[in-house]
Amino acid sequence: MASGLHSQERVPENLKKHLAFAARSIQWSYAIFWSISARKPGVLEWREGYYNGDIKTRKTIQAVELNADRLGLQRSEQLRELYESLSAGDSNPQARRPSAALSPEDLTDTEWYYLVCMSFVFDIGQGLPGRTLANGQPLWLCNAHNADSKVFSRSLLAKSASIQTVVSFPFLGGVIELGVTELVLEDLGLIKHVKTSFLDIPCHVIMNKSNIGVGSTANDNNIAHIALDTKFSPLVSCEQLEMASNSNSSDEFEPHQLEGVSLIVDRGMNYAPSQAQSWQFMEEDFSNCVHHSLNSSDCISQTFVDDGKVVVPPKSDREHENCLQAVQENNQTKLTSLDLQNNDLHYQNVLSSLFKASHQLILGPHFQNCNKESSFASWKKGVLVKSLKPRDRTPQKILKKILFEVPRMHDHELVESPVSNAVKDAAWRPEVDELGMNHLLLESRQRERINDQFIILKSLVPSISKADQVSILDDTIEYLQELEKKVEELESFRDLSESEARMKRKSQDSVERTSDNYGDNRISNGKKPSINKRKACTIDEVELEMDNVAMKHGSTDDIIVSVNNIDVVIKIKCPWKEGILFEMMDAVSHLHLDCHSVQSFTDEGILSITIKSKYKGSNVASEGMIKQALQRIAWKC
Amino acid sequence: MENSTQESHLRPDNSVTYESPYPLYAMAFSSTPSRILHHGQRIALGSFIEDYNNRVDIVSFDPETLLIKPHPNLSVEHPYPPTKLMFHPNRKSSTSDLLASSGDYLRLWEVRDSSIEPLSVLNNSKTSEFCAPLTSFDWNDIEPKRIGTSSIDTTCTIWDIEKGAVETQLIAHDKEVYDIAWGEARVFASVSADGSVRIFDLRDKEHSTIIYESPQPDTPLLRLAWNKQDLRYMATILMDSNKVVILDIRSPTMPVAELERHRASVNAIAWAPQSYRHICSAGDDTQALIWELPTVAGPNGIDPMSMYSAGSEINQLQWSAAQPDWIAVAFSNKMQLLKV
Numbered sequence: 001m002a003s004g005l006h007s008q009e010r011v012p013e014n015l016k017k018h019l020a021f022a023a024r025s026i027q028w029s030y031a032i033f034w035s036i037s038a039r040k041p042g043v044l045e046w047r048e049g050y051y052n053g054d055i056k057t058r059k060t061i062q063a064v065e066l067n068a069d070r071l072g073l074q075r076s077e078q079l080r081e082l083y084e085s086l087s088a089g090d091s092n093p094q095a096r097r098p099s100a101a102l103s104p105e106d107l108t109d110t111e112w113y114y115l116v117c118m119s120f121v122f123d124i125g126q127g128l129p130g131r132t133l134a135n136g137q138p139l140w141l142c143n144a145h146n147a148d149s150k151v152f153s154r155s156l157l158a159k160s161a162s163i164q165t166v167v168s169f170p171f172l173g174g175v176i177e178l179g180v181t182e183l184v185l186e187d188l189g190l191i192k193h194v195k196t197s198f199l200d201i202p203c204h205v206i207m208n209k210s211n212i213g214v215g216s217t218a219n220d221n222n223i224a225h226i227a228l229d230t231k232f233s234p235l236v237s238c239e240q241l242e243m244a245s246n247s248n249s250s251d252e253f254e255p256h257q258l259e260g261v262s263l264i265v266d267r268g269m270n271y272a273p274s275q276a277q278s279w280q281f282m283e284e285d286f287s288n289c290v291h292h293s294l295n296s297s298d299c300i301s302q303t304f305v306d307d308g309k310v311v312v313p314p315k316s317d318r319e320h321e322n323c324l325q326a327v328q329e330n331n332q333t334k335l336t337s338l339d340l341q342n343n344d345l346h347y348q349n350v351l352s353s354l355f356k357a358s359h360q361l362i363l364g365p366h367f368q369n370c371n372k373e374s375s376f377a378s379w380k381k382g383v384l385v386k387s388l389k390p391r392d393r394t395p396q397k398i399l400k401k402i403l404f405e406v407p408r409m410h411d412h413e414l415v416e417s418p419v420s421n422a423v424k425d426a427a428w429r430p431e432v433d434e435l436g437m438n439h440l441l442l443e444s445r446q447r448e449r450i451n452d453q454f455i456i457l458k459s460l461v462p463s464i465s466k467a468d469q470v471s472i473l474d475d476t477i478e479y480l481q482e483l484e485k486k487v488e489e490l491e492s493f494r495d496l497s498e499s500e501a502r503m504k505r506k507s508q509d510s511v512e513r514t515s516d517n518y519g520d521n522r523i524s525n526g527k528k529p530s531i532n533k534r535k536a537c538t539i540d541e542v543e544l545e546m547d548n549v550a551m552k553h554g555s556t557d558d559i560i561v562s563v564n565n566i567d568v569v570i571k572i573k574c575p576w577k578e579g580i581l582f583e584m585m586d587a588v589s590h591l592h593l594d595c596h597s598v599q600s601f602t603d604e605g606i607l608s609i610t611i612k613s614k615y616k617g618s619n620v621a622s623e624g625m626i627k628q629a630l631q632r633i634a635w636k637c
Numbered sequence: 638m639e640n641s642t643q644e645s646h647l648r649p650d651n652s653v654t655y656e657s658p659y660p661l662y663a664m665a666f667s668s669t670p671s672r673i674l675h676h677g678q679r680i681a682l683g684s685f686i687e688d689y690n691n692r693v694d695i696v697s698f699d700p701e702t703l704l705i706k707p708h709p710n711l712s713v714e715h716p717y718p719p720t721k722l723m724f725h726p727n728r729k730s731s732t733s734d735l736l737a738s739s740g741d742y743l744r745l746w747e748v749r750d751s752s753i754e755p756l757s758v759l760n761n762s763k764t765s766e767f768c769a770p771l772t773s774f775d776w777n778d779i780e781p782k783r784i785g786t787s788s789i790d791t792t793c794t795i796w797d798i799e800k801g802a803v804e805t806q807l808i809a810h811d812k813e814v815y816d817i818a819w820g821e822a823r824v825f826a827s828v829s830a831d832g833s834v835r836i837f838d839l840r841d842k843e844h845s846t847i848i849y850e851s852p853q854p855d856t857p858l859l860r861l862a863w864n865k866q867d868l869r870y871m872a873t874i875l876m877d878s879n880k881v882v883i884l885d886i887r888s889p890t891m892p893v894a895e896l897e898r899h900r901a902s903v904n905a906i907a908w909a910p911q912s913y914r915h916i917c918s919a920g921d922d923t924q925a926l927i928w929e930l931p932t933v934a935g936p937n938g939i940d941p942m943s944m945y946s947a948g949s950e951i952n953q954l955q956w957s958a959a960q961p962d963w964i965a966v967a968f969s970n971k972m973q974l975l976k977v
Binding site for chain 1: 651652660662685687689716717718720740741770771772788789813815820821823824836838841844846859860868869876877886887888889891898901902903904905920921925926927940941942943944945950952975976977
């Protein structure tokens with residue numbers, strides 16, 4: 001195999017024809033030759049290609065019907081022209097291009113894929129062609145359309161184009177890439193065929209056995225015949241291919257199930273189970289396989305989605321081990337050249353440290369089940385995997401108890417907060433290299449903030465004994481209520497002394513407002529004007545009395561709510577403020593109470609209201625709620 | 638608690654059984670090879686009694702004579718069931734062994750021939766009120782002074798047990814952390830109720846990487862096992878699931894395999910200590926299955942290589958490097974050693 005690291009410009013002149021021949025002979029959708037860029041060394045770029053796939057709109061200027069060969073070449077040419085014109089950045093390409101030139105609408109998805117490939121450039125060692133060149137080994141990618149974009153950067157493109165298999169191998173200082181819209185299993189004979197076709201004079205050769213033969217000669221029937229004539233009949237009908245009849249793949253393919261299939265040549269190798277290639281298992285790929293009715297259950301080689309994985313047909317186990325070593329080493333060095341994105345750099349470092357440090361046992365002892373002393377019985381295939389009928393017990397009961405319940409047994413006073421204050425200072429909070437974790441982070445930050453506040457609250461309230469959130473809240477509420485009572489008491493003392501002073505200078509204006517002013521039509525009664533308007537002396541007495549009464553209660557605010565069935569009587573006494581009566585009535589109506597009687601009077605700055613109401617509807621506010629709501633208004637300053 | 642004198646018996650299927658007076662959960666093999674001990678391989682057993690009074694017992698197993706011998710002297714009390722037990726991974730001395738247990742705190746014990754002495758209680762809370770009980774821990778076998786613990790307060794704490802001090806503490810997840818496993822001297826992974834497997838590197842505490850998240854969001858991942866023979870692979874189990882999920886740490890988020898042959902949910906997993914692609918799992922279907930992970934998989938999934946049926950749901954599984962031919966399982970009151 002040509003190692004392609006030194007660029008040999010021995011590219012045949014009719015490269016295009018070679019590519020055409022290659023693609024057509026194996027009936028694949030396209031062939032591309034990537035070569036080292038002359039302008040920018042160390043970089044692979046599109047050099048030449050041939051498109052052999054489905055075509056949508058054919059545009060030719062010749063009236064003469066060309067043969068398939070010419071048509072194909074012309075099409076590829078047209079695609080290249082389209083690419084050049086598009087990449088030249090014409091804003092109005094239609095005007096410039098001749099009428100027979102293609103425009104983007106004329107292209108099938110596969111053609112579009114082929115076209116976009118022309119724009120790709122790969123560093124050596126990166127991307128499918130780049131890795132191929134760097135390794136000097138072919139890469140066979142099955143299920144390219146489902147591949148990870150890290151492995152095959154054009155996988156999304158391939159998906160829209162239905163390109164399922166992509167193969168690349170180094171050749172003549174560059175990389176030849178072939179792709180097809182079918183799923184073709186790995187077959188190195190195909191690659192060999194393409195290579196030999198380059199060396200032969202094209203167009204006239206009838207391929208015979210010796211060119212195609214690969215691997216074991218055990219079975220002469222293995223080798224398929226392709227008879228080609230100058231006309232390049234496009235469809236190599238499958239009946240002409242004699243399918244390999246060796247054990248492994250004999251049942252795999254029935255001719256009429258696959259159209260336009262390439263050579264399937266059985267290599268006649270048995271992959272011994274002790275081969276320790278790194279194994280991958282992707283369930284998606286299996287469903288694809290099943291759809292394609294490949295019913296071999298044994299040796300389906302799936303997407304070789306691995307960095308620089310070498311596909312080497314081993315001749316013997318020993319040789320394979322050596323190859324494997326190379327792979328392993330390759331893997332380890334390859335890690336640094338993985339085309340990961342920037343925010344994976346950290347993880348990359350982690351990985352490289354792990355693999356350097358580990359000494360991998362590549363071949364472990366092979367567990368033979370013929371060990372008669374074993375307690376284990378060998379697994380019987382086909383045992384129905386019915387789930388056990390669930391008993392009354394919960395699944396994973398003990399495990400769950402160990403994880404969920406036992407830790408909480410230790411301290412029933414456990415603070416529910418995830419992280420204590422002390423821990424938070426010392427703990428690191430690693431950033432997660434994943435998108436979409438933001439909401440979780442926000443949530444936990446929120447929790448942290450809440451916990452902080454609880455800590456602060458605990459420090460403010462002297463009476464808190466226990467540390468759990470509920471106790472903190474309870475103690476805080478108690479403390480607040482105590483403080484409020486104290487404040488009320490102090491205020492009442494203050495008011496008393498104030499009112500004594502006020503008595504000496506009687507003024508009337510401040511108290512002369514009643515509920516009238518607010519036009520609340522639910523107030524049917526009780527617009528008793530201020531008592532102060534009446535006899536002065538008696539007023540004073542009354543005031544004093546009232547104040548005394550107020551003092552007896554210990555506070556100037558008083559809200560009494562009495563509920564009797566659906567009747568609610570609310571008596572409010574509070575310092576008068578502008579608009580307070582309206583607010584009270586508003587609150588009452590919000591509490592779903594139908595007021596049918598309101599009495600109010602203001603006395604020396606103290607507003608007294610008696611509201612008789614009924615519960616409206618089923619939404620019943622409790623006594624406490626009513627009281628709270630009104631208290632809130634009464635205490636607002 | 639009285640220890641009944643047990644004669645272990647060899648069953649026809651080549652397993653050795655020890656019957657304990659109480660249900661068992663935590664279990665650990667000593668790393669000291671049995672050949673240099675008189676009595677045989679030391680195995681620590683933690684009880685599972687839903688009460689304050691629990692015990693940790695040491696028994697010894699002699700693979701030559703196939704006997705399990707209890708040691709009434711080697712028994713200590715433990716507050717509430719120990720969530721995990723583990724011996725020092727590299728102990729050279731034959732006279733004493735170090736045992737660690739997790740529960741309310743990380744405790745270290747010295748196991749001598751005739752007694753167990755508590756060595757230290759590692760408590761990382763500054764005040765006595767806040768304590769974060771531990772769900773699991775792992776002893777770093779490359780750097781044995783390092784133990785990593787996982788806790789329900791979403792943190793993982795790395796201890797330097799020689800100094801008896803916290804090396805570092807990381808807020809690992811957004812919910813309770815259920816298991817932790819070392820990969821290398823400074824790299825560990827953890828699983829949590831938030832359904833993610835994350836890898837941490839102590840050299841770069843600012844970052845962690847999620848390598849897997851449970852497909853149903855917030856399905857807790859309960860256990861984690863890192864393949865010590867091939868650090869690329871890890872295994873984890875989900876809550877209420879019969880699947881063992883195999884992960885390749887180089888391909889985050891995409892499991893490499895899902896082993897789905899258990900007929901009920903899986904409780905414990907253990908990689909083979911001497912082979913890089915064998916793993917054993919045990920679950921509520923009373924079965925312990927040994928799987929050989931293939932290079933390529935058939936379309937119907939991966940079948941186990943061999944199986945064993947115990948008498949009742951298997952809660953614990955240990956496959957020790959010191960005894961690679963024997964797998965220990967614990968179910969109800971019994972501990973059984975199965976020959977592989």
